Amino acid sequence: MAVASLIHQYQIFCYSNPKPHFHSSIKTRTTQWCLNTIPNSSTAHKIARFSFICCTSSSPPPDTASQTPESCVNSGLSLFSKGRVREALIQFDTALSLNPNTMEAQAALYNKACCHAYRGEGKLAAECLRTALKDYNLKFGTILNDPDLASFRALPEFKELQEEARLGGEDIGDSFRRDLKLISEVQAPFRGIRRFFYIAFAAAAGISTFFTLPRLLRAIQGGEGAPDLLETAGNGAVNIGGIVILVALFLWDNKKEEEQLAQISRDETLSRLPLRLSTNRVVELVQLRDTARPVILAGKRETVFMAMQKAERFRTELLRRGVLLIPVIWGEVEAAPVEKKGFGGSAKAAAALPSIGDDFEKRAQSITTKSKLQAEIRFKAEAVSPAEWERWIKDQQKSEGVTPGEDVYIILRLDGRVRRSGKGMPDWQQIIQELPAMDNLLSKLEK
Known part of the structure; x- marks a missing residue:
């Protein structure tokens, strides 16, 4: 199970059933601090102190007016650690309905996804993670690293989610694709330079073709001072042929990049097995x-x-x-x-x-x-x-x-x-x- 911690970006800790434990699942570059936790720079890892709000059948439900997103997330974690997954889901849904900030919403959605994964509800888990990736800056590497989501990563819904993240877009965000592109640029450092020259030479050939067309029309019409038809047609053919070749090379390079990104994504998944x-x-x-x-x-x-x-x-x-x-x-x-x-x-x-x-x-x-x-x-x-x-x-x-x-x-x-x-x-x-x-x-x- 995971709970968001407030850092310069964020940190997620996880609980596992039946015995809760938490661990770091993403890298951070700055001091980490968690919900209900005061930063302490003297320690390498800051352990969160949670204020749990527990509900039992013998006690009355907590006053909803006094609930906060943070308390609901902590209460959900407590319930889950006791195996009460359905009640934990209710707490996470309540946290999302109380106008949470970015980190609280991210924690609630991620924990909710873990609950759905525990219940074998792959589609619901994927929807929660998709929302967290798109709207609340969840890193896809967190999903790859978390052993608590091992069962979800074996489902077709994870493969679909990973493919969406690799392609990027409005539905899921571009953070994972940006990370893949950085690795791709290291492995193929001259691809950007090649693309620049493809575009530059294609633009030059296009401009040359633009000026060649009027000369070609004059050559076809003939008359005094008209340019040579074969020479003008040859120039136009060279320019058009160059544009076609350069566009084909550009598209081929794009295809190779997508194949490389897919391979890098598979390598990243392999490394976390x-x-x-x-x-x-x-x-x-x-x-x-x-x-x-x-x-x-x-x-x-x-x-x-x-x-x-x-x-x-x-x-x-x-x-x-x-x-x-x-x-x-x-x-x-x-x-x-x-x-x-x-x-x-x-x-x-x-x-x-x-x-x-x-x-x-x-x-x-x-x-x-x-x-x-x-x-x-x-x-x-x-x-x-x-x-x-x-x-x-x-x-x-x-x-x-x-x-x-x-x-x-x-x-x-x-x-x-x-x-x-x-x-x-x-x-x-x-x-x-x-x-x-x-x-x-x-x-x-x-x-």
């Missing part, structure tokens, strides 16, 4: 950057099991290259028993989730923490929230022109991007020849 290490610690894939080369094996149980057995023969060499196997079984999410509806993994996974997010990313920069994480990485990891993994793999298959649901493998680079993928299961000997050892110079350049 959770997995459980051999030590039972739950981390996000982004936390393994520079320390492991994940190899995702997706397919039928028999096929994946056979590939894992073959990999055991080359275990030592694969470990020298930082390979971490992540098996994903098609349809396993339907076959697995459901421990709870919504909000991601089991209670054991939830207990490990506070390490996910901005707090961990800061600690992960230290050599000590990276060394500890590297020591925990073994040969195999378990995919947490298989539905999220399966949805991402099938989206990647569509982008590569592969029929969704086929057996595939995906090899990631040390920096977290997709190195290559293929149908079936990998040839481990070929992978050993292809991947350099972790202490090799090429591996250091890959980070």
